[in-house]
Amino acid sequence: MSQDVQATTGTATAPVTKANETLEDYTLRFAPRSYRKWSTGVVATSALGGIAYLADFAIGANIGISYGTVNALWGILVFAVVIFLSGFPLAYYAARYNLDLDLITRGSGFGYYGSVVTNVIFATFTFIFFALEGSIMAQGLELGLGIPLWIGYAASTIVIFPLVVYGMSLLSKLQLWTTPLWLVLMVLPFVYLMISHPESVSTFFAYQGEEGQGSPSLGSVMLAAGVCLSLIAQIAEQIDYLRFMPPKTPENARRWWTATVLAGPGWVIFGAAKQVVGLFLAVYLLANVAGASSFANEPVRQFLEIYTNIMPAWLALTLAVILVVISQIKINVTNAYSGSLAWTNSYTRITKHYPGRLVFLGVNLVIALILMEANMFDFLNTILGFYANCGMAWVVVVASDIAINKYLLGISPKQPEFRRGMLYDVNPVGFGSMLIAAGVSILAFFGVLGDTLASYSPLVAIVLALVLPPVLALATRGKYYLRRTDDGIEAPMHDEHGNPSGETLHCQVCDQDFERPDMTASGTGEGYVCSLCLSTDRSGTHVLPASP
Structure with a gap:
């Protein structure tokens, strides 16, 4: 077309x-109805294909090694609950009204220009996780083919560009074709260990981590959850697929809801499971493989070691590299695509010039490559823990505005609005809430508010982001949501x-x-x-x- x-x-x-x-x-x-030709099942499968990343394995391993299995599992549970509850209203609005998260954010308390800052937060998410996945792919290429890391970083970046040029049309096919093989390669090691090494389960639950924490500690649980919650902006990438859902009708209502929930907030079920498996594999390696402390948190080594127990070494290495490459491509086409949308949105609104998405596709890839070359993998927990505060502030504020201000209090207009002229430039309800929630939680994260509160910075971000939007909406009486209520067109909107x-x-x-x-x-x-x-x-x- x-x-x-x-x-x-x-x-x-x-x-x-x-x-x-x-x-x-x-x-x-x-996203117009004329373009949305995919079924609910195809959209959901495409969206879930975007969570094929191996970063979850690294995150699960890192928090488990740092805080022990028990604290890591509780942290993962906190992460899953927060992600699901905050992601549900956003996913519903995207699928129902066919808008990406930036357009939803504009009318959910931020204003036409106010949502630009959230686009920057989201774009940051995409290049951080692009760099993380690219680093994992480079590790696989070095291990399997002897390619130096710096060349692997470049290769993992360059290969993505041509795959993202054609947007949703190509991405949906790519996700559908690669998912079956990816699932088999992903599940195989875990199933093998459960059957052939049942004692690994008790070893897993007894693991106390580097700090020797065998019993639950609320501070450690929240620190672990904070790292996991850096993934909260993943809902925006799910929405970049969900906005292409077909219209909801009485005939397809059940399929529509199933696809929306599963591919929207439901992504966290699969994400949490991967984090648990990543920790499980890391604990197994630490207990059974000499020198594993230096690589137990690297997904490619996790899979290679288990594959080697099942099959010949050459085949194990081949499959490990294939898994890493497929996973990296599946998620990084989404990271690159979504990041290019976010940058383009912001640039066009600020400059009133539309350069095209491909310009910022290149920008996003260059930033990600710089991060990889700087070896960001070694500082993963710190980077993700800091970023989580910004991501949570944004997503929870929007969720709060939709759930509380739109539906409970009726202050925010239920129908989403994103068009210039219909919205105020900045709405203090969402914009102010996000700045306060992010700012205070970041101060807490760096210990400015005391060592005790540092562990609870994720909780600070969540509580402030949840409470402030209704408080500010009531204080301003909803004055700054709509600049005008009539768009001058008599034809019905729905x-x-x-x-x-x-x-x-x-x-x-x-x-x-x-x-x-x-x-x-x-x-x-x-x-x-x-x-x-x-x-x-x-x-x-x-x-x-x-x-x-």
Whole structure:
């Protein structure tokens, strides 16, 4: 599907630039019904394919080695509960209204420009985890093929670029084709140990870690949970797939809900399981393999050692490298794709210029490569523990606004809004809540608020992010959510089932047809204008005035 997209320069007769809408994959806008041709099952499978990363194994191993099995397991449980509860309202809004998390964030307490800072947080998430997965792939290439790490870092970065160019169309196929083999290679070592070495289970539960903690410690549990909670922004990557869900109807309601829950907040079930398995494999290696303390937290070595017990060494090495490469590609195409969306969104709103997603695809990959070359794998716990405070503040604030302010208090408008002119530039409810929650929890993380509170920085971020949005919404009486309530179009926004309308309207600026939810009346008083042309309208000619 090819369409011409025009980047406006402030007038209705701006020059036209060519762009393939499939390539851009609706970077800045609502995903239209005409493009969403995938079934609920295909969307869910594609979304879950994006959590194939091996970082969970490394995270589980690291927190277990640091705090012991018992504390690590409790930390993983805390992580899973927080992720599921905070992710549910976000996933529902994405699947129901076909918006990415940035567009949801704009109307959920942040404002049109206020959500830019959350895009930076999300983009940071994508290149941190791209670098982490790329590092794991480079370790596999070094182990299996003798390729130096620095070359492996470059190779793991370069291979991703061509796979991400075509957006959702190619990504859905890639995830579907690679998932069966990935599942077999992933599950095999764990099943083998459970059957052939049943004593490894008791060894696992008895493991006390480097600090000798055999009994639960709330401080250690929260430190472990804090590292795991760095993955909270993964819901944004799930949403980049979920926004392509088909309309919800009485006929497909059960399938629709199953896919939304499983591929949305349900990703954490699989993530938590991988963390537990990563810890299990690390404890087994530490107990049974000489010198394992130097590599027990490296997923590629974990799988290689177990494979070697099952099959010839050459085949074990081959399968370990294949697993690492498949896993890295499956997740890093999503990291690169989602990161490019986040950077493009922010840049276009600030500069009123749309450079295309591929420019920032390159930017994201370069940043990730720099992190890999700096050997960020050695500082994993610190990096993820710090990042978790920012990620939690953002996601929990949005979840709080949707669940409490929209549905419980009725202060925030239930229908999501993302279009320029309809929103205030900044809404202090979400924007202020996130800054306070992130700032205070980061201070706690670095011990500024005392050594005792340092262990509980994740809890500080969660509580503040949950409580502050309703407090600020009540204090401001919801004044800063909508700049205006009428977009000037008489046609209904939704169909009889509450899904975004598929009716098309003509944009007078770029001379293209777009679906109703992506349009507003022009501020000139004549015709309609699409959201991308509004975003790039430097003079504001087509932006509707505020309600009197």
